[in-house]
Amino acid sequence: MRLPRVKAQHRPHRYGNDRIRIGGAAREISDPDGHVWAALNSMDGTRTPEEVAARLLRTFPGLTEAEATGVVDLLLKSGYVEDAAAPRPEELSLRELERYSRNAAFFRGSGLAPREHGWEAQVRLKRSRVLVFGLGGTGSHTAWALAACGVGEIHCVDHDLVELSNLTRQALYREADIGSPKVDVAVARLAEVNSSVRVTGEARAVECEEDMLDLVRGFDAVAMCADEPAGRGGIRIWANRACLSEKIPWALGGYNGPLVSVAAFTPGGPCYECLTASVDAPLAPGIPVDLGGPDVLAPSAGVSGHLTAQAVIAFLTGIPAASGSYVTGINLIAPDQHVYTRHPAAPDCPACAPDALRAESLGSMAR
Known part of the structure; x- marks a missing residue:
């Protein structure tokens, strides 16, 4: 220095x-x-x-x-x-330096690791590729936040059409968009938010783990904001295993009435299946866990999306430094009930236990 x-x-x-x-x-x-x-x-x-x-x-x-x-x-x-003598980063234009000046102030204040200059975090965002899967209540806010913050490439995936009932909480859509594919509207609107970001999209349904693996490959982080197909063997399991296979960090955002949360998973684990195992352990056999429903307001969708975006930004910038997987959130009608946990690794986890990872590696070699 x-x-x-x-x-x-x-x-x-x-x-x-x-x-x-x-x-x-x-x-x-x-x-x-x-x-x-x-x-x-x-x-x-x-x-x-x-x-x-x-x-x-x-x-x-x-x-x-x-x-x-x-x-x-x-x-x-x-x-x-x-x-004070650090040069202006060549990857950022003068317009971008002005646009992201508040971002830079946030990262300088929040990141205590010594860096060459105050713009490293913003440069990392610009170099990054993020997949946003699901453009509903959580996903629309997540995608907007990532575009506004300057993530270089954002790929949006959703196969639904805009419906009237979406407009109470899904930030990217207007009345005139009803009946249009969500992904088309979202891509166009995000491009208006930030023309410096490359936004792409596809109306695509994921129907199996292989589909998910094909979809996530090549991204630096994944924001999982979809919940169909639901259930313990559904899309979240597919995302967990695909991201483990590709060593991609991913965030799972959602809400259950006023309870809003995000789970962040790093490639080193513990993983989503470790989390579900720890949730299931104290339950009586046959008792299902309610993972969410239609009860939602715009604030709960917005908080959910922004918590998810923040987790992704932390993955990409290293601010704060990754320290393993966690779940955090808040109950909007009981603000004193803050959610925060770091669930333990399940030694016999079928996805991230050493034996499971070794079997996956051998299977990849065989293919």
Whole structure:
């Protein structure tokens, strides 16, 4: 880093004589001697790391050169500072830099891993290809959010037509679209949202695991927003196994009345079938789990879609860094009932257990 500068999102505040709170990170640093505070205030984008260390030595005569350098190095690795001399990324036009300036501010504030410049996350989005399967309540909001954020290529799949009852919650459609294929309307509308994004689509039904595998191949992430065919042997199982086979992260968004949630699955697992196994375990035999129905409002569909889009964006940018599969959500009529769980891996999972993966690998070699 040539000219370190504290990120605007992480402006430091002094508390008492021995603590510093970093703004956007909401973290505290113990600083009884004032060394860190002085270094942070010297990192204004006009000094090199060596010059910041030299200034510390002049301010604190008792400080050794190794100690001063150590303070500076610690801050350079903290993620709270950026390089004021970083060049503009060539992959983004001036128009895109203006368009995505708020995105960049979000990623700079949220991502603490040291990066070459403040636009790495946006560049990753632009390079990415995402499949959005299902363009209903969840999927329409998911697709809109991904297009608005600047995902480079979005492929939309849905075989339904727009119906009057869709208009209460499916954000991409209008009254004039009733009777038209959802995918055609969605592709056209998303292109109006962001002309820098390549949006494609197909009216296609997936009828088996092989269909799903053919569909997901080549994408960087999948947003699964469809629920038909339903059931424990249906489309979600197909998506789980296809994405495991292709090592693609995927997010499953949905709602059950006011309960809105998203499940995010990384190639390393645990997988969707591990999740269903943990849900089934405490149930009495023959008791089905209600995975959703027609009871929905625009807010529940919107929250569901945006949670799904956020999970996909995290997959693509690494902000936050992937830390395994999880389920999160909220009950819109009981906001204190926040959903968050990391379900355990099922040792005998037919999809992601070591024996299952080894068998799949052998089967692929045979084919």
